[in-house]
Amino acid sequence: MGRYFDSMETVLKNGLKVVTIKNGELIFSSQLGVKVGSMYEREDEKGLSHLIEHMLFKGTEKRSNFDINSDIEERGGSYTAYTTYSDTIYGITGLSEELEPSLDIISDITTHPTFPVEEFEKEKSVIISEIRSGLDDLENYSYSLAHRLAFDKSFLKWDIAGNEKLLRGYTIDQVRDFYRRYYRPNNAVLTVVSPYDHGEVVELAENYFGSWEASEVEELKIEDEANRAIEGIKHKKDIEQSTIIYMYTFYELTRREEIALEILNYRLGESPNSILFKELREDLGLTYEVYSDMDASDHVKLLNIYTSLHAEDVETARGRIDAIIDGLKDGHLIEDRNIEIMKKVIKTAIASTMIDPESLCNYVLGQLVSNKNLHAFEEDLETLNSITKEEIIAVARKVLEDPTVQIVYNEGD
Incomplete structure (x- = not known):
């Protein structure tokens, strides 16, 4: 229960x-x-x-x-x-x-x-x-x-x-x-x-x-592969904007470290008042769309940063993104007040899932298909309360290294 x-x-x-x-x-x-x-x-x-x-x-x-x-x-x-x-x-x-x-x-x-x-x-x-x-x-x-x-x-x-x-x-x-x-x-x-x-x-x-017939099901062995630390540039016809993606994998994290990374991700680019939004959009006016997202599903374990902007602003944006990442790793962009706010945001998201039948049904299904405890989120909430600033800085240093960087330009740029 x-x-x-x-x-x-x-x-x-x-x-x-x-x-x-x-x-x-x-x-x-x-x-x-x-x-x-x-x-x-x-x-x-x-x-x-x-x-x-x-x-x-x-x-x-x-x-x-x-x-x-x-x-x-x-x-x-x-x-x-x-x-x-x-x-x-x-x-x-x-x-x-x-x-x-x-x-x-x-x-x-x-x-x-x-x-x-x-x-x-x-x-x-x-x-x-x-x-x-x-x-x-x-x-x-x-x-x-x-x-x-x-x-x-x-x-x-x-x-x-x-x-x-x-x-x-x-x-x-x-x-x-x-x-x-x-x-x-x-x-x-x-x-x-x-x-x-x-x-x-x-x-x-x-x-x-009940009449659906059972049979042995072959399950392929899934091998996790870390992202390559590489940069790619592509030119595409008939586009007005350019894009930048940073991609990181995090297969080696414990569940506690993943929860610390969730807090970091909200601060970085998932919340409405994220660092990426404030610096690239509000302060510099470089982009309309900028965010980070995270998928901690088994064998996926991805954290992405994405933005779209004018080609002439790509290098400036990259410089700011790199500076933000450095600021997270040295800790000066992580404040206790923001940590508490991000914890509330995550708790609110969980509570919203619990009261919506379709969202709850989907959550339960996801846990069961992955052979996970249905009530694991309760343990996650307890862990969330005890995550410290030092743990968030440590996970930033662990994950935000050696990204795959993909840039797309208009063919004429």
């Missing part, structure tokens, strides 16, 4: 883990997570997880593509489907009385897809369009370049959607084979946040997912 929510867990006979959290709200949220994403794909399979996510909405044994979309719309809530590095998520959030028909839809598309051949080439074209749109977006384009520059063998060098060449070459048989390998109940987790008792949800899960 946790301080913030109580959860119950049952594993069905076929291996599907069902976890429920009972709340007093009128809203439910249900999400099914399958432990397959781009980190589990071989080099000749990149983009297959994402392609399957799209194809599952194209038809089942009892629903056409039109029926699926209509049935989701009739729930009157919201639905989500997306692929990450580590998993693929399917979820619906709506009024509590819509839970059962929503589980019916989620189970149908994930356990009884037909992969209609007539939809296959069309959907590949849709994803190719999605990839091209990403390349037209300067921020996405810059990050794609940075990832390819930073890594040699890691899954992180690949876009989750794969690339156009691979997608064009995939056959429907490859997609079906990949689906059969990974879409198994013993490789999935169902989470439900709702007003219903655990037993009621388990009964629904048995009804809609």
